[in-house]
Amino acid sequence: AQKVTQAQTEISVVEKEDVTLDCVYETRDTTYYLFWYKQPPSGELVFLIRRNSFDEQNEISGRYSWNFQKSTSSFNFTITASQVVDSAVYFCALSYFSNSGYALNFGKGTSLLVTP
Amino acid sequence: GAVVSQHPSRVICKSGTSVKIECRSLDFQATTMFWYRQFPKQSLMLMATSNEGSKATYEQGVEKDKFLINHASLTLSTLTVTSAHPEDSSFYICSAGTGADTQYFGPGTRLTVL
Numbered sequence: 001a002q003k004v005t006q007a008q009t010e011i012s013v014v015e016k017e018d019v020t021l022d023c024v025y026e027t028r029d030t031t032y033y034l035f036w037y038k039q040p041p042s043g044e045l046v047f048l049i050r051r052n053s054f055d056e057q058n059e060i061s062g063r064y065s066w067n068f069q070k071s072t073s074s075f076n077f078t079i080t081a082s083q084v085v086d087s088a089v090y091f092c093a094l095s096y097f098s099n100s101g102y103a104l105n106f107g108k109g110t111s112l113l114v115t116p
Numbered sequence: 117g118a119v120v121s122q123h124p125s126r127v128i129c130k131s132g133t134s135v136k137i138e139c140r141s142l143d144f145q146a147t148t149m150f151w152y153r154q155f156p157k158q159s160l161m162l163m164a165t166s167n168e169g170s171k172a173t174y175e176q177g178v179e180k181d182k183f184l185i186n187h188a189s190l191t192l193s194t195l196t197v198t199s200a201h202p203e204d205s206s207f208y209i210c211s212a213g214t215g216a217d218t219q220y221f222g223p224g225t226r227l228t229v230l
């Protein structure tokens with residue numbers, strides 16, 4: 001069965017602090033894709049990253065970095081030097097084949113609040 | 117990248133009325149689209165898979181007679197909430213993908229039923 005767990009419901013940090021959002025997944029598939037999305041108050045999902053199961057290289061994009069470890073089934077997301085604009089809900093998701101296409105199984109999300 | 121649009125972005129209706137939400141893939145063809153629902157402060161949950169030219173497939177617990185899905189062309193899927201009630205108030209998001217690694221989400225439709 002597919003499952004994505006984001007144990008942190010809410011995180012509050014002060015601007016410029018580093019913060020890590022955890023994501024643990026379960027799947028029986030040997031090939032799969034993991035995603036992170038940002039959802040600001042407007043509701044629209046903002047794509048952040050996609051990682052396939054065969055690529056365990058960590059990735060850095062500006063202040064964002066991702067740590068993918070198959071051994072622990074984790075795909076954690078770190079924001080360095082957080083800013084107020086980073087305040088949003090962040091979702092980790094796992095793709096799976098549903099009926100006739102690939103859908104996403106989302107974690108419950110982590111609400112991040114960055115205060116000045 | 118590919119773009120998926122949704123219309124309307126926000127709708128307020130009276131209890132008992134029906135509401136239609138459109139999801140369009142603007143620059144690619146999508147034989148399969150997905151409809152998700154998100155209640156306040158909760159995650160996105162898959163409601164149904166919309167298949168072009170055939171019946172939609174609904175997730176367990178989703179009433180197919182209440183949430184009518186039509187996928188008449190390769191670029192348009194519609195979700196109609198029939199006889200809407202306040203408990204149907206939610207954020208509805210559609211998506212289309214071209215494979216396991218590609219998902220394009222619409223901007224969402226916020227439905228409020230009074």
